[in-house]
Amino acid sequence: MTRVLIVGAGPAGIRAAEVLAGAGLCPTVVDEGARAGGQIYRRPPLGFGRTPEKLYGSEAGKARALHGRFDWLVAQGKVWHLPETSVLALRDGVAHVLGETRRQIPYDRLILATGATDRLAPVPGWQNAGVYSLGAAQIALKAQGVALGRQIVLAGTGPLLTLLAMQLRAAGAGLVAVLDTAPMRDQLRGGLAMAAARPVVALRGVSMRARLGNLYHAGVTLERIEADPDHGVQALHWRNARGQSHRTACDMAALGWHLRAETHLADLAGAEFDWCPSARQWLVRCDDMGRAGKDLYLAGDGQRLLGADGAELAGRLAAIALLRDLGRPAPAAYGLLRRRARMQRFANAMARAFPWPAEAVAALPDDTVICRCEGVTAGTLRATLPASGPEANRAKALSRVGMGRCQGRYCQLAGAEIIAADQGLAVPRAGRLRAQPPARPAPIGAWLSTPPEREAE
Missing domain, CATH: 3.50.50.60 (FAD/NAD(P)-binding domain)
Structure with a gap:
C-alpha cells in the first residue's frame, strides 16, 4: 500500500486525511499539538472548563465537526496519528521525527499542511x-x-x-x-x-x-x-x-x-518558491491542486494564506490530486476549485486592506533589535552589507540575523526590507533564507542513536 505522510493536523491535514481514508488509504498524520485541530481550532486539555462557544465563537460548530471527524478516523484505525511530534528533517523519502523518542517514517507521498505563524x-x-x-x-x-x-x-x-x-x-x-x-x-x-x-x-x-x-x-x-x-x-x-x-x-x-506561511519543511523537501507581491513574502510554487513537486503536495496556510475554510478546501484538493496521481478514483474537484478561487480573491483584498508596514520596517533606527533570538540590531545588519552585499544568506552569515532558534521565521521578512532599502533594491532581490535541518530545536541526545524505521504496511 502507498505510504502517505501528512504533516499537520489542522483543518487542511484533517480534511486531507479524511479524503484519503475514504479512498482506502491509511495515512500517517504527524502533528506538534497534543490534540488535533491546529491553531484556529486548537483544543484545550481534557477537562478544561470553557465551552467551544467560548473558545471558538461563531466557529464552534465547525470546530466540533472537525474534531469529531478526526477522532473517529483515528478510533476506527483509518488514520495513524502521532501527536506531540515534530518533523526535524526530510530526506530520500524518510521523515526524521521527534516525539517521546526519535524515529524515522518512510513515505511514498508527502502532504505538508504546516499552517502559518505570526508575521x-x-x-x-x-x-x-x-x-x-x-x-x-x-x-x-x-x-x-x-x-x-x-x-x-x-x-x-x-x-x-x-x-x-x-x-x-x-x-x-x-x-x-x-x-x-x-x-x-x-x-x-x-x-x-x-x-x-x-x-x-x-x-x-x-x-x-x-x-x-x-x-x-x-x-x-x-x-x-x-x-x-x-x-x-x-x-x-x-x-x-x-x-x-x-x-x-x-x-x-x-x-x-497577519501571517507568514510556514514553509521550512517544503524547502527541505525540495519545493521551489516565488515572491508574492500581494502577501509580500515568499510562497511555495504549486498548482491549484497543491502539487509542489514529485510526490509532494501542499495544503492550508503553508501553501496560500486563505484562513481555516480555505485550508479545509486545500486539504481536500491536495488529497484528490494525490489520488489522481496514483490512478485511483477521486472525488470531483471543480466545485472546490471555484470556492478556493473566491477565497483567494478575499485574501488578495485583505492584503490590500491590512498592509505589511514595509516603509516603517525599512526605516527602523539602528539600535532596534530585529533578531530577538540573537539580539542583532538593524544597525548591525546594515553594517554588514558592504561586505556581504544585498543577499540575505550572506548577510545572515556575517550578522547572525536568522541563526537563532526560530531560524529566521520571525526576522527574515524584516531583514529583507532593511537590506533592500539600504541597497536601493526591490525586496525580492534580497532573496530568502535557505532552510536548514533540524526544522525545530532538538536535544543532542535525540541524535545519539539510530531509531528503527516504521515497517512498511
Whole structure:
C-alpha cells in the first residue's frame, strides 16, 4: 500500500486525511499539538472548563465537526496519528521525527499542511519581557485559559488583531487598546472587495470591530515599547492617524501583522518558491491542486494564506490530486476549485486592506533589535552589507540575523526590507533564507542513536 505522510493536523491535514481514508488509504498524520485541530481550532486539555462557544465563537460548530471527524478516523484505525511530534528533517523519502523518542517514517507521498505563524514587524523595545505575538496570546487563552497581562495592548494589523481582542474581552481580560497600523482608507478600499468575495465573513469582521468601540485606533504609528529591566513592559508609545503622540500604560503587548506561511519543511523537501507581491513574502510554487513537486503536495496556510475554510478546501484538493496521481478514483474537484478561487480573491483584498508596514520596517533606527533570538540590531545588519552585499544568506552569515532558534521565521521578512532599502533594491532581490535541518530545536541526545524505521504496511 502507498505510504502517505501528512504533516499537520489542522483543518487542511484533517480534511486531507479524511479524503484519503475514504479512498482506502491509511495515512500517517504527524502533528506538534497534543490534540488535533491546529491553531484556529486548537483544543484545550481534557477537562478544561470553557465551552467551544467560548473558545471558538461563531466557529464552534465547525470546530466540533472537525474534531469529531478526526477522532473517529483515528478510533476506527483509518488514520495513524502521532501527536506531540515534530518533523526535524526530510530526506530520500524518510521523515526524521521527534516525539517521546526519535524515529524515522518512510513515505511514498508527502502532504505538508504546516499552517502559518505570526508575521512580526520589529518595534523598538519589542525584545523585552512582556511582549508576545498575537498567536502566542491566543494560544495561552485557548489552551490554558490565561490572559498574559492585566493591562493588555494589541498592536499590528489583520483579522487576528480584532478576533483576539474580542476573545480577550469575552474572557474578562483587561484590554486597554487595539492599535491598527493599517490606514482607514486602505481598510475601506480593501473592505469593499472583501465584502464582494465573502460578504458574511466581511460583515462579521465589521461587527466585531464596531463592538471594540473607543479601544480601537486605525492608522497608528508604533514608536517604541517602554520597559523596565526588572518588571518588563510599562507602556507603548504611539502616534494616531493625525500625528498626535500617546503613551498607553500596559504590562503586556502582543504584536502581529497577519501571517507568514510556514514553509521550512517544503524547502527541505525540495519545493521551489516565488515572491508574492500581494502577501509580500515568499510562497511555495504549486498548482491549484497543491502539487509542489514529485510526490509532494501542499495544503492550508503553508501553501496560500486563505484562513481555516480555505485550508479545509486545500486539504481536500491536495488529497484528490494525490489520488489522481496514483490512478485511483477521486472525488470531483471543480466545485472546490471555484470556492478556493473566491477565497483567494478575499485574501488578495485583505492584503490590500491590512498592509505589511514595509516603509516603517525599512526605516527602523539602528539600535532596534530585529533578531530577538540573537539580539542583532538593524544597525548591525546594515553594517554588514558592504561586505556581504544585498543577499540575505550572506548577510545572515556575517550578522547572525536568522541563526537563532526560530531560524529566521520571525526576522527574515524584516531583514529583507532593511537590506533592500539600504541597497536601493526591490525586496525580492534580497532573496530568502535557505532552510536548514533540524526544522525545530532538538536535544543532542535525540541524535545519539539510530531509531528503527516504521515497517512498511
